Amino acid sequence: MKITREEVEHVAHLARLNLTEDEKIQMTRDMEAIIGFADQINALEIGDVIPTAHVIPINNVFRDDVSRPSMDREKLLRNAPNQENGCFSVPKVVE
C-alpha cells in the first residue's frame, strides 16, 4: 500500500513531530513497509483464531483500594524544567 507524503505529515503533526525532508522520505518508506506487513497478516486465514486484546493471556489484574502516602512534592518536582508554587510550570496553553 502506498503512503503519501500528506499522510506522513498528518501523522507527524498528530504526534507533534517536526520531521526534516530526509526524515519524511525515510518515514514514508518505513510506514509502507509496516503497512505491507499488516497486509500480509490480513491475507492470512484466521477464522479459527480467537481475537486477543492483549499479547499476554492474563486477565483481571486489580489493586486493593487502599491508599498509601503520596510522593514528597519536592522529590516529585525535582526533574521539572520549571516549577512555581508547588506546581509544574509549562509554557502558556490556552484551549
Next chain:
Amino acid sequence: MGYEDYEIVMGLEVHSELKTNTKIFCDCKNEFGGEPNTHCCPICTGMPGTLPVLNGKVVEYAIKAGLATNCKINQFSKQDRKNYFYPDLPKAYQVSQFDLPLCYEGEVEIEVEGEIRKIGITRIHIEEDAGKLNHEIGGTLVDYNRCGIPLIEIVSEPDFRSPVEVGIYMEKLRTILLYADVSDCKMNEGSLRCDVNLSVRKKGEKILGTRTEMKNINSFNFAVKAAEYEAKRQIKVLESGGTIIQETRRWDEAKGITISMRTKEEAHDYRYFPEPDLMPIITTDEQILEWKASLPVMPDVRKAHYIQDYGLGSKEADILVASRKIADFFEAGANASKNPKAVANWIISEVYSRLNEDEKEQGTMPIKGEDLGNLVNLIEEGTISGKMAKTVFEKMWQTSKSPATIVEEEGLKQNSDEDALRTIASDVLNTNEKIVADYLGGKEAAIQSLMGQMMKATKGKANPKMVIDLLKELLEAMR
C-alpha cells in the same frame, strides 16, 4: 421561519468521579482539593517507566452505575489509550475505553411535565480524570492532584428534545448515582459535570444537523441555560443563511453566552489503541448478580410504591425519594405508623424545614424514622393533640428521645378521661352563667369561650374533641 419551526436534538456525556479511596491506577488518595501536587506519585504524574494497576473498586462502582441505569454489562472489557497533547495529562494520553466499555445499552426514565420520557444510555466507560491547569501571566501552572481520579463517563443517546429535559435528566442521574453509592456527585467540586452535544434541524427533517459540543458544565442550571442559548444561536445562524461549524464551545456564565474554543478537525483524531499496560477485565455472572443484589431499591420503584400503597401524591413522593437517606427514613416511619401519609407530611413540613441540602442528602438528623412514625401514632390514638405533637416533635429534635418518653416526662399526655372532663365542664358552665345564656340565646360562637376556660382549667391537656362534645351535650341538656 422562526424558532418554533426547528427541533432541538441533544445528547449528554456526563462525567462522574467515583468515590473510591484511591486513584484509578495508583495508591494516591482520591480526595478533592489539597495543596497542589501533594496527592501525586510517579504513576499519576506519568513518569517514564511506571506501570498502572487498575483499582478493583473502579470496576465494581462502574458496573453498579450501569446496573442502576439498566445497562447491559460487557463481561469482556478492556481499556484503551486516547492520545492527545495537553499538559493536564502528563502521559500525553488518557486511559479510557473505546470499543468494549464496561456497560452499554441502558435506559433512564425521566418525568417531564407529567409525562414519562425514556433516555437511552449508549454506554458507560471508565477513564482517568485530568489534572488542573491554572493559567497565569506568562505561563501555565499544573496541579496533578486530580489526575488519575477515577471517572465514569455516561454517554446518552441523542434523545433530548428540550433544554428542560437536560436539567431533569441530570438531576435524575445524580439521584441514581447517589442511591448506588458510587459517587459523591458534588457539583461544586466538579465530581459531576457534563458535556452537551446539540444540533438543530427543521421539524420533520430526518437528517441530524451539524452539532456543537459544550464541555465541562458543572451545574444543572448552567446546562439548561447553555442549551437554550446554543439552540437559539444555531437557529439564528441557519436562518441568516449561514452554516454551523462542528466545534467545541464554552458556556460563559457571566455573559450568558457560548464561546467557540477550537474547531474539531484534527483535534479529535485520538488514535485510540488497546492499552498495552493493562489487562482485560472479565466479569462473571455471579459477580454481576452479587453487585446487583447489593444495590438499594431505586427511586422510581420507591415512588411507585409510595403512590400506590401509601396514597401519596406524585410531588410528595418525588420530594421523599430525592434523597435515599430521606426515603429510608420515611419508610422506617411509614412501617412504624398507622398513617404513612401523615408521616410524609411531617417530613415534608417539619423535618425538611430543619435541614439544609447537605443534611437532606446525608440524612443527618437527630431523630429516627420509627420515632416519627410513633409520634404520628400518638396523635392517631388521641394520646396527644396535633398541637401538642408539634411541641413533642421539637423536643424530639432537641433531645433525640422517643415521643413516648417525652410525653411521659413532660406530662404532655392528653386528658381523655371522660368523667373527669365532665366534672370540669359542669364547673365551667356553673361559673359562667352569662356565656351559657348567650349560647342558649343563639350565640353559638360563645362555646369557644367555654372551650378556652376548659383548656385553662386542664392546662391545655384536655382532648379538644371530647371537650366540644361534652360542652354541647351539657348545654343542650340545659335548654
